[in-house]
Amino acid sequence: GQQLNQSPQSMFIQEGEDVSMNCTSSSIFNTWLWYKQEPGEGPVLLIALYKAGELTSNGRLTAQFGITRKDSFLNISASIPSDVGIYFCAGQPAQGGSEKLVFGKGTKLTVNP
Amino acid sequence: DSGVTQTPKHLITATGQRVTLRCSPRSGDLSVYWYQQSLDQGLQFLIQYYNGEERAKGNILERFSAQQFPDLHSELNLSSLELGDSALYFCASSVSTGYTGELFFGEGSRLTVL
Numbered sequence: 001g002q003q004l005n006q007s008p009q010s011m012f013i014q015e016g017e018d019v020s021m022n023c024t025s026s027s028i029f030n031t032w033l034w035y036k037q038e039p040g041e042g043p044v045l046l047i048a049l050y051k052a053g054e055l056t057s058n059g060r061l062t063a064q065f066g067i068t069r070k071d072s073f074l075n076i077s078a079s080i081p082s083d084v085g086i087y088f089c090a091g092q093p094a095q096g097g098s099e100k101l102v103f104g105k106g107t108k109l110t111v112n113p
Numbered sequence: 114d115s116g117v118t119q120t121p122k123h124l125i126t127a128t129g130q131r132v133t134l135r136c137s138p139r140s141g142d143l144s145v146y147w148y149q150q151s152l153d154q155g156l157q158f159l160i161q162y163y164n165g166e167e168r169a170k171g172n173i174l175e176r177f178s179a180q181q182f183p184d185l186h187s188e189l190n191l192s193s194l195e196l197g198d199s200a201l202y203f204c205a206s207s208v209s210t211g212y213t214g215e216l217f218f219g220e221g222s223r224l225t226v227l
Binding site: 031034041042043044045048081088090092093100101102103104105106 | 115117124146147148154155157158171203205214215216217218219220221
């Protein structure tokens with residue numbers, strides 16, 4: 001089945017630094033989404049992207065839907081301690097059932113004050 | 114608070130046993146999804162229901178079953194439990210089956226099989 005390769009697996013950064021993470025696939029996706037999961041909580045939707053090339057911001061977060069429809073990236077600017085968590089990319093494959101949202105394995109972000 | 118309620122939050126049981134996890138979706142949401150999250154596999158889609166009917170199946174084992182009731186709450190039944198079934202089980206809901214991927218997740222039920 002479709003798989004999403006998310007990198008890096010983990011990041012350790014200083015407060016104030018910018019962060020970049022990405023997700024790639026060998027197959028085409030119709031939708032790309034980014035979720036954040038904090039300890040003891042379920043994932044929370046951060047940004048949803050629906051068109052190739054789309055660039056969307058949500059506060060200090062910016063995400064893009066790759067032109068090839070096979071990748072997406074998420075940037076966080078001027079990180080703060082509350083950015084700590086696991087960031088998941090997710091995509092809706094162009095092939096197969098649209099309900100089968102595929103998730104990456106996550107990028108664990110640690111922010112040192 | 115996502116508005117999705119899952120019970121129980123934690124469950125410890127023995128191999129061979131059966132458990133039921135419960136989920137109440139956000140008010141107005143007709144679709145319910147179940148996901149399994151383990152350390153090495155990430156979030157794996159199990160099954161989706163829309164307004165009481167099964168809509169999509171993912172990597173759900175035959176030992177697992179689910180249903181959505183007329184009041185839209187859903188239950189995930191896990192039977193003949195094995196050690197490898199230990200994981201976080203998430204329920205998520207969305208407004209419709211015009212699927213956009215915009216899911217609202219509950220806080221999860223942590224299952225430990227000993």
